[in-house]
Amino acid sequence: MTFTLSKPASQPAVSKSSSTEYASLKQEVKVTFNYDVHFTRDLFNPDNPLLAQVLLATGEGTKKAIAFVDSGLPQQTEILAQIQAYSKCHSYALNLKPGSTLIAGGEAAKNNPQLVENLQKLISDAELCRHSYVIAVGGGAMLDLVGYAAATAHRGIRLIRVPTTVLGQCDSGVGVKNGINAFGKKNFLGTFAPPTLVLNDANFLTTLDDRNWRSGIAEAVKVALIKDAAFFDFIANHTEALVNRDLDTMQQIVYRCAKLHLDHIAGGDPFEMGSSRPLDFGHWAAHRIEYLSNYRLYHGEAVAIGICLDSTYSYLSGLITKQELNEILNLFKALGFRLYDAELSSHFTSPEHSRSLFRGLSEFQEHLGGELTLMLLATIGQGLEVHQVDLDKYRLAIMMLKEADL
Amino acid sequence: MTFTLSKPASQPAVSKSSSTEYASLKQEVKVTFNYDVHFTRDLFNPDNPLLAQVLLATGEGTKKAIAFVDSGLPQQTEILAQIQAYSKCHSYALNLKPGSTLIAGGEAAKNNPQLVENLQKLISDAELCRHSYVIAVGGGAMLDLVGYAAATAHRGIRLIRVPTTVLGQCDSGVGVKNGINAFGKKNFLGTFAPPTLVLNDANFLTTLDDRNWRSGIAEAVKVALIKDAAFFDFIANHTEALVNRDLDTMQQIVYRCAKLHLDHIAGGDPFEMGSSRPLDFGHWAAHRIEYLSNYRLYHGEAVAIGICLDSTYSYLSGLITKQELNEILNLFKALGFRLYDAELSSHFTSPEHSRSLFRGLSEFQEHLGGELTLMLLATIGQGLEVHQVDLDKYRLAIMMLKEADL
Numbered sequence: 128m129t130f131t132l133s134k135p136a137s138q139p140a141v142s143k144s145s146s147t148e149y150a151s152l153k154q155e156v157k158v159t160f161n162y163d164v165h166f167t168r169d170l171f172n173p174d175n176p177l178l179a180q181v182l183l184a185t186g187e188g189t190k191k192a193i194a195f196v197d198s199g200l201p202q203q204t205e206i207l208a209q210i211q212a213y214s215k216c217h218s219y220a221l222n223l224k225p226g227s228t229l230i231a232g233g234e235a236a237k238n239n240p241q242l243v244e245n246l247q248k249l250i251s252d253a254e255l256c257r258h259s260y261v262i263a264v265g266g267g268a269m270l271d272l273v274g275y276a277a278a279t280a281h282r283g284i285r286l287i288r289v290p291t292t293v294l295g296q297c298d299s300g301v302g303v304k305n306g307i308n309a310f311g312k313k314n315f316l317g318t319f320a321p322p323t324l325v326l327n328d329a330n331f332l333t334t335l336d337d338r339n340w341r342s343g344i345a346e347a348v349k350v351a352l353i354k355d356a357a358f359f360d361f362i363a364n365h366t367e368a369l370v371n372r373d374l375d376t377m378q379q380i381v382y383r384c385a386k387l388h389l390d391h392i393a394g395g396d397p398f399e400m401g402s403s404r405p406l407d408f409g410h411w412a413a414h415r416i417e418y419l420s421n422y423r424l425y426h427g428e429a430v431a432i433g434i435c436l437d438s439t440y441s442y443l444s445g446l447i448t449k450q451e452l453n454e455i456l457n458l459f460k461a462l463g464f465r466l467y468d469a470e471l472s473s474h475f476t477s478p479e480h481s482r483s484l485f486r487g488l489s490e491f492q493e494h495l496g497g498e499l500t501l502m503l504l505a506t507i508g509q510g511l512e513v514h515q516v517d518l519d520k521y522r523l524a525i526m527m528l529k530e531a532d533l
Numbered sequence: 534m535t536f537t538l539s540k541p542a543s544q545p546a547v548s549k550s551s552s553t554e555y556a557s558l559k560q561e562v563k564v565t566f567n568y569d570v571h572f573t574r575d576l577f578n579p580d581n582p583l584l585a586q587v588l589l590a591t592g593e594g595t596k597k598a599i600a601f602v603d604s605g606l607p608q609q610t611e612i613l614a615q616i617q618a619y620s621k622c623h624s625y626a627l628n629l630k631p632g633s634t635l636i637a638g639g640e641a642a643k644n645n646p647q648l649v650e651n652l653q654k655l656i657s658d659a660e661l662c663r664h665s666y667v668i669a670v671g672g673g674a675m676l677d678l679v680g681y682a683a684a685t686a687h688r689g690i691r692l693i694r695v696p697t698t699v700l701g702q703c704d705s706g707v708g709v710k711n712g713i714n715a716f717g718k719k720n721f722l723g724t725f726a727p728p729t730l731v732l733n734d735a736n737f738l739t740t741l742d743d744r745n746w747r748s749g750i751a752e753a754v755k756v757a758l759i760k761d762a763a764f765f766d767f768i769a770n771h772t773e774a775l776v777n778r779d780l781d782t783m784q785q786i787v788y789r790c791a792k793l794h795l796d797h798i799a800g801g802d803p804f805e806m807g808s809s810r811p812l813d814f815g816h817w818a819a820h821r822i823e824y825l826s827n828y829r830l831y832h833g834e835a836v837a838i839g840i841c842l843d844s845t846y847s848y849l850s851g852l853i854t855k856q857e858l859n860e861i862l863n864l865f866k867a868l869g870f871r872l873y874d875a876e877l878s879s880h881f882t883s884p885e886h887s888r889s890l891f892r893g894l895s896e897f898q899e900h901l902g903g904e905l906t907l908m909l910l911a912t913i914g915q916g917l918e919v920h921q922v923d924l925d926k927y928r929l930a931i932m933m934l935k936e937a938d939l
Contacts, residue, residue: 389558
């Protein structure tokens with residue numbers, strides 16, 4: 128029997144000649160990821176059937192899982208015990224493996240690569256298969272860390288995120304990224320890996336201290352500013368309720384912000400293959416001053432300042448009006464945010480200095496790739512991308528913020 | 534201005550009551566990856582325009598890149614120098630950054646997590662952005678290692694694979710996986726991350742020693758057995774040419790095998806979310822005896838034995854005929870493969886023993902997740918999945934192989 132290789136007619140027949148050419152093969156790989164975001168309270172109370180239900184919905188039989196709880200949570204030990212009790216009560220759905228434990232959270236945890244290896248080893252020791260679950264309960268940094276370990280073990284174990292902060296519930300926790308810091312660069316290592324489930328338990332928000340309660344709202348303001356003027360007005364009209372820690376108001380904000388994020392991810396470029404990243408409005412400066420402040424500033428606090436900076440720059444560039452700028456700055460003030468931090472002025476010592484704010488621009492470009500692409504504001508509720516910046520205008524914006532913060 | 538949250542009509546209006554419920558949000562994320570596989574010779578000869586052309590095709594301007602060359606290659610230093618010369622000659626397309634270097638390859642490299650960190654640091658130091666390129670030139674293990682580092686730096690730098698082995702050019706190098714070994718488990722850490730380009734240079738195949746030349750053919754036989762009877766016959770009719778190292782015959786096999794792999798990936802479950810992995814025919818035992826032999830067996834040699842084992846088991850299960858089995862075993866013999874290795878008999882000491890072959894079945898299931906799913910043969914050219922195994926029949930198959938190998 129003979130076998131003839133299929134080749135384009137224009138190619139010569141296979142021969143002993145070294146000039147044989149083979150047509151290039153074009154490959155297209157399409158992958159679809161589905162995940163649900165559920166909103167509940169008292170998730171790990173055995174009387175709450177949600178977790179057992181969603182596990183069973185993924186297929187018959189008991190699901191193996193390991194749970195990691197952020198050691199920075201108040202009542203962390205109780206939460207872990209509660210999950211273990213839940214597993215016993217709902218053993219038809221959930222088989223919690225030994226090795227479930229407390230894990231360091233906060234930005235510092237993302238600077239320690241050993242923690243990733245520890246997590247990967249716990250997953251290996253628990254003999255979890257790729258269809259098993261890692262349940263991660265914690266703040267945004269801890270979810271990033273655990274998510275990275277889960278995404279790389281067996282090339283991806285199913286991840287259930289249970290974000291405990293405003294930021295986690297409305298922003299990073301519903302997204303498709305994970306990662307840790309390395310070589311002095313924020314989120315230098317990580318993957319794009321959608322979770323299998325996100326379970327937002329509002330009760331966790333009541334345990335936050337005031338700084339963490341407030342901090343996450345910055346991401347809601349961000350997405351409102353670039354996408355949804357009505358949502359911006361809603362936040363502006365509810366600053367008092369938020370300052371007074373009204374949980375229902377916060378739940379509305381979390382829900383709407385999560386939905387805007389999810390819609391953006393699904394409709395855009397989820398794995399960020401292009402150069403545009405609209406949701407990073409205000410973030411080039413935020414990441415930089417977070418780092419420069421040695422994480423004295425919380426992420427949301429840095430984001431608020433970054434948004435104020437890019438909004439002021441948008442005003443100076445003739446994009447938004449003075450009145451719009453004031454609305455933005457006043458909203459952050461009313462929520463209790465600072466508009467300025469001394470780290471913003473680090474460039475005044477020297478623009479070449481390793482502590483310069485503007486190094487954040489090149490790091491931002493390096494991380495995303497391609498052309499520098501910054502999101503500014505065309506108006507409240509609508510972003511506008513630019514590819515060039517005027518550093519003198521940024522210097523002026525910084526001075527204006529310093530004034531406004533007084 | 535008031536803002537009302539959109540909720541299903543059946544949900545109560547937002548109130549201060551803690552019973553407020555929010556509808557779950559359903560997310561669907563679709564991601565499309567495209568990559569071309571090109572076939573050429575003398576890729577890094579400045580007179581060969583292919584690399585410069587494909588880089589320019591991804592967008593205007595010079596592309597930043599770092600090159601890693603497998604230190605196990607003959608003339609590795611020359612290859613690196615050639616790439617540097619190519620970059621100088623085609624600087625309008627390629628800007629090779631300092632840090633390009635030789636990298637350990639071979640299975641042992643996949644056991645050393647420090648190598649991943651070294652690679653990530655080289656990528657960081659070169660200030661590569663996410664749209665820059667990592668060019669990896671080497672065997673399958675080295676490509677797995679470098680691919681993992683590239684996939685996690687900035688959550689994924691573009692990867693150009695230049696596989697130098699038969700195995701790499703026709704199988705792993707055109708696929709969507711990367712990874713390293715950890716905690717005693719093969720490929721325990723890694724990601725699914727399609728390359729941006731695969732450049733198969735046939736000249737590299739002429740530099741392989743006989744074991745490596747032969748070894749990669751095992752994957753071609755594998756994919757022929759489960760998918761393409763005509764391709765099986767082609768290989769069977771060309772064993773002499775292959776043993777005599779006829780490059781044109783090998784190129785045909787590499788091309789056809791690569792195409793079958795690419796078609797399978799595109800048409801199936803590229804990120805292996807289900808439990809089925811047809812392309813792993815023969816691999817549960819192969820991975821295990823590779824490990825048990827402390828990598829004395831090359832991957833392809835272990836795969837040949839694994840295929841012979843699962844083919845014999847298919848015969849004993851009444852699936853393929855004795856004649857078909859003999860055709861398969863004779864093909865491997867004619868190519869110079871062994872059909873049996875003493876590691877197969879490790880279970881005779883004790884089935885519970887840590888050196889048992891059959892531990893490979895549970896490790897295989899753990900890695901893939903879900904129900905045990907093994908590919909057997911219905912006939913030459915057609916696989917058949919089963920979910921249960923009879924270990925006694927496997928023991929018999931092992932004894933038959935030991936006989937047949939004499």
